[in-house]
Amino acid sequence: MGEAIVITSGKGGVGKTTTSANIGTALALLGKKVCLVDTDIGLRNLDVVMGLENRIIYDLVDAVEGRCKLQQALIKDKRFEELYLLPAAQTKDKHAVEPEQMRNLINELKNDFDYVVIDCPAGIEQGFKNAVAGADKAIVVTTPENAAVRDADRIIGLLEKERIESPKLIINRIRPHLVKKGDMLDVDDVCQVLAIDLLGLVPDDEHVIKAANSGEPTVMNPDSKASIAYRNIARRILGDAVPLMRFDSKPGMMAKVRKFFRLG
Amino acid sequence: MSAAKNHVLIKGNKDGLVFLLDDQCEYADLVRDLRHKLENTHHNLLRGPIVHVVVKLGKRSVTEEQSEELLSIIRSCGNLIVQKVESEAPDDGNKPVRGALHVEKGIVRSGQTLYVDGDLLLVGDVNPGGTVEATGNIYILGALKGMAHAGIGGDEQAVIAASHLRPTQLRIAGVISRPPDEWELQGDMLMEFAYLQDGQMSIDKLIHLHRIRPGAAKFIQGE
Numbered sequence: 001m002g003e004a005i006v007i008t009s010g011k012g013g014v015g016k017t018t019t020s021a022n023i024g025t026a027l028a029l030l031g032k033k034v035c036l037v038d039t040d041i042g043l044r045n046l047d048v049v050m051g052l053e054n055r056i057i058y059d060l061v062d063a064v065e066g067r068c069k070l071q072q073a074l075i076k077d078k079r080f081e082e083l084y085l086l087p088a089a090q091t092k093d094k095h096a097v098e099p100e101q102m103r104n105l106i107n108e109l110k111n112d113f114d115y116v117v118i119d120c121p122a123g124i125e126q127g128f129k130n131a132v133a134g135a136d137k138a139i140v141v142t143t144p145e146n147a148a149v150r151d152a153d154r155i156i157g158l159l160e161k162e163r164i165e166s167p168k169l170i171i172n173r174i175r176p177h178l179v180k181k182g183d184m185l186d187v188d189d190v191c192q193v194l195a196i197d198l199l200g201l202v203p204d205d206e207h208v209i210k211a212a213n214s215g216e217p218t219v220m221n222p223d224s225k226a227s228i229a230y231r232n233i234a235r236r237i238l239g240d241a242v243p244l245m246r247f248d249s250k251p252g253m254m255a256k257v258r259k260f261f262r263l264g
Numbered sequence: 265m266s267a268a269k270n271h272v273l274i275k276g277n278k279d280g281l282v283f284l285l286d287d288q289c290e291y292a293d294l295v296r297d298l299r300h301k302l303e304n305t306h307h308n309l310l311r312g313p314i315v316h317v318v319v320k321l322g323k324r325s326v327t328e329e330q331s332e333e334l335l336s337i338i339r340s341c342g343n344l345i346v347q348k349v350e351s352e353a354p355d356d357g358n359k360p361v362r363g364a365l366h367v368e369k370g371i372v373r374s375g376q377t378l379y380v381d382g383d384l385l386l387v388g389d390v391n392p393g394g395t396v397e398a399t400g401n402i403y404i405l406g407a408l409k410g411m412a413h414a415g416i417g418g419d420e421q422a423v424i425a426a427s428h429l430r431p432t433q434l435r436i437a438g439v440i441s442r443p444p445d446e447w448e449l450q451g452d453m454l455m456e457f458a459y460l461q462d463g464q465m466s467i468d469k470l471i472h473l474h475r476i477r478p479g480a481a482k483f484i485q486g487e
Contacts, residue, residue: 146392150374153391157373193391193409195371 002033004106004116005237006135008159010151012122014143015172015202018212019230020119021049023139025217026234028083032114035074035084037106039131040121041096044088050077051215052085061089064101070108079220084113094126099133106134115237124158132159138167139199144174144185149193156196168199170233175204176247200233201245202226271297274306280316280347283338287322291330298337317344321351372396372410379416392432398422411435423477425457425470434458434465441465 007020017040024036038046041061047053058073063086070086077083086109089096109116120131132138138159142152152169159167171190178184191198205226211218218227219234225245232242271294273284285294317338326334331349338344364382372378374393378386383400390396394410400422402414407428413435415422420437434441439460455470459477468476 150393153374153393157376193389195389 002110002113002115003137004110004118004135005137005139006118006120006132006164007139007141008120008128008131008155009122009141009148010124010155011142011148014141014148016122016141017045017049017119018208018218019139019141019170019172019202020046020117021212021217022219022227022230023234023237024083024115024117025050025077025080026219026231027115027117027237028077028080029219029231030234030238031082032238033082033112034115034117035086035109035113037086037109037116037118038088039097039102039118039127041088041127041130042090042093043121044090046119047075047085047087048215049212050085050217052077052087053215056087059087059089060105061092061096064097064105070105094121094130097130099129102130103134124154128155128158132162132164135164138164139170140167140194140196141170141172142190142194143172144179144187144190146185149185149190153194156194167196169194169196170200170202171198172202173204174201174247179247198244199236200229201247202229202233203245203247272301274301280318281344283317283319285319285321285324285334287324291324291326295333295337298334302337302341312343314343314345316347318347319349321349323352325351366398374410390431401425420460420463421477423457423459423473425455425473427455428453429456429458429467436460436465439463439465 007016007023009016020036024034028034036046036050037060038044039060040046047056052075055075058068060073062068063070063073074084074086077085106116106118118131118135121127140152140155140159142148156167169191171187174187175184179186187198187201203225205218205224207221207224208218208226211221211224218224219230221227229245232245235242271286271289275282275284285298319334319338335346335349338346365385366380366382367385367387368378368380369387371388372386372390372394374391377395377397378384379397381399383403384396384398385403385405386396387405389406390404390408390410390412392409395413396402396404396408396410397413397416399415399417400419402412402422402424404412404426406426408424408426408431410431411433412424412426412431414424415437418437420439422436424434424436431443434443436458437460456467457470457473458465458467460466
């Protein structure tokens with residue numbers, strides 16, 4: 001029996017879909033059997049970010065309404081043997097599915113997969129209720145902005161009501177130089193307000209945008225900082241004690257030498 | 265017999281007797297007078313055939329045991345049958361006593377509201393967007409970063425105290441105030457509380473609370 005993890009945030013645009021794609025891929029990279037589920041019915045994105053858009057034949061609503069078998073709606077990833085995507089319908093809306101149907105669907109998937117990663121839509125209405133219905137655990141994604149933290153706080157309250165065991169926090173798009181100048185919320189500030197366990201910190205990385213547009217999750221590129229952050233998060237989900245990434249990294253020896261010569 | 269001691273009036277009407285019990289005196293005095301009348305002064309008058317009795321308590325509110333005690337004294341006469349007990353006491357049987365303290369633990373998150381009837385002691389934070397409301401005082405062992413409304417029923421004596429007072433808004437009774445505009449937040453880490461002074465929101469250090477709102481604190485005094 002696998003585990004279903006919902007990735008949620010409340011606010012839109014903080015990186016739920018990117019986080020889902022990368023955590024799912026990173027777990028597959030670590031040899032786990034993973035299914036990504038896009039519950040953003042009507043505004044699906046996960047297939048685009050994963051680069052699987054052109055392979056969709058059936059979708060989540062088809063599977064729920066019995067127009068196809070669940071296995072038929074699953075799309076196998078082009079890079080990994082054991083990574084699958086269940087895409088959302090683009091032509092319906094959030095009310096096409098009920099939480100109870102969603103719970104059954106996720107339970108069915110949990111029989112076949114080690115991890116079911118559920119990408120939740122923004123907002124707190126039907127779509128959110130559907131997404132969390134079948135989840136065992138939750139990851140709350142936020143960015144170091146007041147508005148995002150406010151919404152994350154609301155979501156944590158709602159998750160507690162849904163009886164999902166203690167949600168974990170990912171702070172996305174941190175810009176270390178802004179934090180240092182005091183123009184961006186500190187990691188500690190965010191954690192103090194939300195008061196839940198920190199699962200990972202992801203720095204703002206231009207590579208993420210490029211990767212999302214090319215349909216290749218960032219995690220595939222071992223040179224990007226965000227990629228390492230996502231891999232660490234995946235390892236923490238598996239139970240490894242990986243230290244949190246530090247951004248105030250002192251310049252390395254070579255950088256010092258280079259700086260010295262430039263000044264000289 | 266002096267008038268002061270006359271706490272029980274017994275009157276007769278066509279249905280029987282009416283016991284009018286004084287609702288101002290001490291309960292113990294009432295019981296004493298009732299016993300005295302039934303067993304001594306009116307002993308002979310009340311002897312005889314079965315008489316129906318109506319007991320009128322006036323505005324006194326009695327507990328169940330007290331009511332039972334009064335009835336058993338009357339019944340002990342043998343021939344008196346209590347038909348009914350009438351009370352004009354305000355019906356507050358189910359209402360919690362004013363000032364009852366409710367202790368709550370946890371974080372009040374954005375979008376959540378915690379309401380209590382009485383005083384609130386919250387162990388935990390109130391996050392921005394969260395709301396705590398109480399008909400009495402609000403005490404927070406934690407950070408108040410959201411909204412707090414004390415004295416919701418209109419109690420202007422209510423106060424709001426917190427370990428870390430950084431609210432988005434404070435309300436006491438009908439007065440609403442936004443922090444930085446109306447009162448300065450102090451930089452030091454001492455606990456503070458908010459109260460109404462001439463209808464204006466004011467802030468002071470928590471250690472001054474007893475001066476501004478003296479309570480009925482009963483300290484055990486050393487000899």
